[in-house]
Amino acid sequence: MTLVRRDLDLAPIGNCAISALIDRQGRYVWACAPRVDGDPVFSALMDGDAPDHGFWSLEMEGQASAEQAYLPNTPVLRTVLTASDGAAVEIIDFAPRHKKHSRTYRPLAFARIVRPLSGSPRIRMRLRPAADWGAREAERTSGSNHIRYLCTDITLRLTTDCPVSHVLEERLFRLERPLTFFLGPDEGYDQEVGAGVSATLDRTLAYWRDWVRTLYIxxxxxxxxxxxxxxxxxxxxxxxxxxxxxxxxxxxxxxxxxxxxxxxxxxxxxxxxxxxxxxxxxxxxxxxxxxxxxxxxxxxxAGGHVQPxxxxxxxxxxxxxxxDTVAGYRGMKPVRVGNQAREHLQHDVYGQIVLPLVQSFYDQRLLRPGSLDDFHALEKVGERAFAMHDQVDAGLWEFRTIARVHTYSSVMCWAACDRLAKAATHLGVTDRARHWAQRADTIRQRIEAEAFLPDEGRFGASFGGQELDASLLQLVDLGFLDPRDPRQVATFDAIERDLKKGPYLFRYVEPDDxxxxxxxxxxxxxxxxxxxxxxxxxxxxxxxxxxxxxxxxxxxxxxxxxxxxxxxxxxxxxxxxxxxxxxxxxxxxxxxxxxxx
Structure with a gap:
């Protein structure tokens, strides 16, 4: 059995198609495939303290310590295991991502390179993908230099220059040279795996470092x-x-x-x-x-309901x-797949659709700038925002049994109309600018009448409600209030008094579902x-x-x-x-x- 430390001190790797979480010992404990919302091929994070499958570990005889860090400005992870006699092993983990044939190469694959650093390290590789939501270990077949794992929604192939029997038998062996492991699609690896993965590593490092160089930090x-x-x-x-x-x-x-x-x-x-x-x-x-x-x-x-x-x-x-096929994080159930929030009414979503899309009418960097047709399509979302601004919903905290007219949701609907008015002015459609400015003003008046508590000089989290929640801090960020507005100052003071515990802030403190x-x-x-x-x-x-x-x-x-x-x-x-x-x-x-x- 492999003991898996139960905490969130985990390092993600990925390539925008697939991702995994690796613990400080270099064990894959969580990864889903073929998509992030798929069946976990590595499920140990959710399967008790000593799972017998759902992980990928490299264990070192006499291990005394482990050190781990990313290679600078990349999601490429380096783990160094050191034994009590000074023998040491380096593990490089990454998901390939780079340009190839004028496209982005981001296969559903994980790569590991294992190198001896000092002494005569002896290691054991345990690769045990899961199937059926951790219910069983994936079935496997093997060839001369590969192993196939039949997971639930994907078949993975390990291509390696390590003796395959070492992996199949989980044999303890001396690591005398670098070994490469490519766990990816069920197809042949069309070159020498060591050289191929090494070259892919170099290109992946270059991709991420080039991307970071484009950031304004x-x-x-x-x-x-x-x-x-x-x-x-x-x-x-x-x-x-x-x-x-x-x-x-x-x-x-x-x-x-x-x-x-x-x-x-x-x-x-x-x-x-x-x-x-x-x-x-x-x-x-x-x-x-x-x-x-x-x-x-x-x-x-088409202008109708949008799920959150x-x-x-x-x-x-x-x-x-x-x-029920996994025990849950630290044995704490339930383990849920899917999310009931998709059934909720959460009216803030209309603002959160409009606000980023409005940028496309201004931003000249975009390869595909927004058009007037896009604006008219977006107006349908704005009309929905106006219709819903004073209707009850589950709110941004997704209450399952509490329905109110939440102030944050209404302010987001105001923001949708306000930004459409500004975009219309920019696009030169002045009649639509007047229309959306009037819509925004109507919503503002309603919020100021229904959510403001004159006796306390502050806003409440819902129309007619006394309760507070942290989302009221967003009224400034959304442009609804100036931070120096006395109503916002009073709201901030109340939030600091009631929701702040030590250095931290709660969403709200009243009991919920x-x-x-x-x-x-x-x-x-x-x-x-x-x-x-x-x-x-x-x-x-x-x-x-x-x-x-x-x-x-x-x-x-x-x-x-x-x-x-x-x-x-x-x-x-x-x-x-x-x-x-x-x-x-x-x-x-x-x-x-x-x-x-």
Whole structure:
């Protein structure tokens, strides 16, 4: 049995088609194929402390330590295992990505290069993919230099220059030369595997370093920003432009909470915040590809209802179900596949469709700028936003049994109309500019009448409601209020008083469908840091931001939630929201490049 350490201190690799999470010992513990929302071929993260399959490990006789880090400015991972006698092994893990024949080569494949560094290391390779949601080990067949693994939705082939019987028998052997392992599509590898994978590694390193060179990064916090940006790109399903909220499912928000959700899908809201953050860094490639995804959704909705979440292939049907074939993270069930949120009414999505698409009417970098026809198609989404701005919904926190007219949703509907008015002016269609400006003004008046609490001088989280939630901090970011507006100052003061616990911010504190929240939501803490900056409290903002940076995993990443007492990370990982927060706050709080003159 292979003991798998149960925490989220994991390092992702990927290529925008496939991804995996690797623990600090160099074990693959999570990967789904053929898509990020597919059946896990490596399921150990969700299958108890000593799973007998669902992982890919390299074990070293007499191992005493392990060190792990990314090669600079890439998602290529280097792990060094050292034995008590000084023998050492290096493992290089990556998913190939580079230009080939004028296209991007991003196969559904993982590559490992294992090299002896010192002494006479003895190692054992255990490659045990899973099938049927971890219910069993994948069946296998073998040839002279390959092994085929029959997983649920994909057959994987390991091509290697290691003796195949060493892998099949999991034999302990001396590592005397570099060995290469290419786990990918069930097709022949058309060249010598060692030389081929080595060349692919060089090209993959060059691709990522060239991409990072295109980013506009702040003077301070560069390491954190670069790692967050690379990982956000790994959360892109490039074939369609979708951006997933996280790579995992069912890591609970806190122990035994039942708040175990599947985040391997494209939330319109999460993707909106992701492209906004990356746009601050100039990553136009991700924005442009995501706009294609959105335009397809706009066409499909035809001005009607839009789900808050879709499959990465634009699927509407991602119905939620529970699987019992794995034990769950640290044995905490349920393990969910699919997400019930796809059935919800969440009216903020209309603003989150309009806002990124409006950029296409202004941005001259885009290969495919927005047209007047695109504008008229987008107007249908705006009309839906206007119709829904004062209707009850589940809100951005996706309450399953609570329906209100949420202030944040209504403000997002206002933003949709406001941005359409501005875009119409830019495009020279003045009659439509007047139309959308009137729509925006109508919504604003309704919000100010229904969500404002005159006795307290602040806004509530819902029309007629007294409750607070952290999304009210977004009224400034969306342009609805000035940070110096007394109503926003009072709202900020109330949020700081009631939702801040230590350095962290809760989404809300009132009981919901599952009781009272027990962990802080990392993205909300970053919103609070931004609000501190807007209020001129930069020293406090930097102090909390640097505390958040210190809570990252060794891979430089964060999950969704954090425990107040222990600082332990909970929730799905790596969480795009949290990485967005790192980028946004770093850009706001960094010194200017002119400060180094």
């Amino acid at each position: 702040p003077l301070d916090y560069q390491e954190a920003v670069i790692r967050a940006a690379i990982t956000l790109k790994l959360c892109v399903y490039e074939e369609t432009g979708a951006i997933v909220a996280a790579m995992t499912t069912s890591v609970p928000e806190f122990p035994e909470s039942g708040r175990n959700w599947d985040y391997r899908y494209c939330w319109i809201r999460d993707a909106y915040y992701t492209v906004r953050a990356l746009n601050r860094l100039g990553a136009v490639d991700i924005l442009e590809n995501y706009l294609v995804y959105l335009r397809n959704l706009v066409d499909a909705s 979440v879709y499959g990465v292939g634009l699927e509407e049907d991602i119905d939620e179900r529970i699987v 599952f009781g009272e929240p027990e962990t802080a939501f990392n993205f909300c803490t970053f919103w609070f840091i931004e609000a501190l900056h807007q209020n001129g409290r930069d020293a406090e903002a930097r102090e909390i931001f640097e505390q958040m940076l210190s809570r990252r995993t060794h891979a430089g990443l964060l999950s969704e939630d954090i425990a107040i007492e222990t600082d332990e990370l909970w929730g799905n990982y790596p969480q795009t929201y949290s990485l967005v927060g790192i980028i946004n706050c770093a850009v706001l709080l960094s010194r200017s490049w002119t400060d180094v003159r």
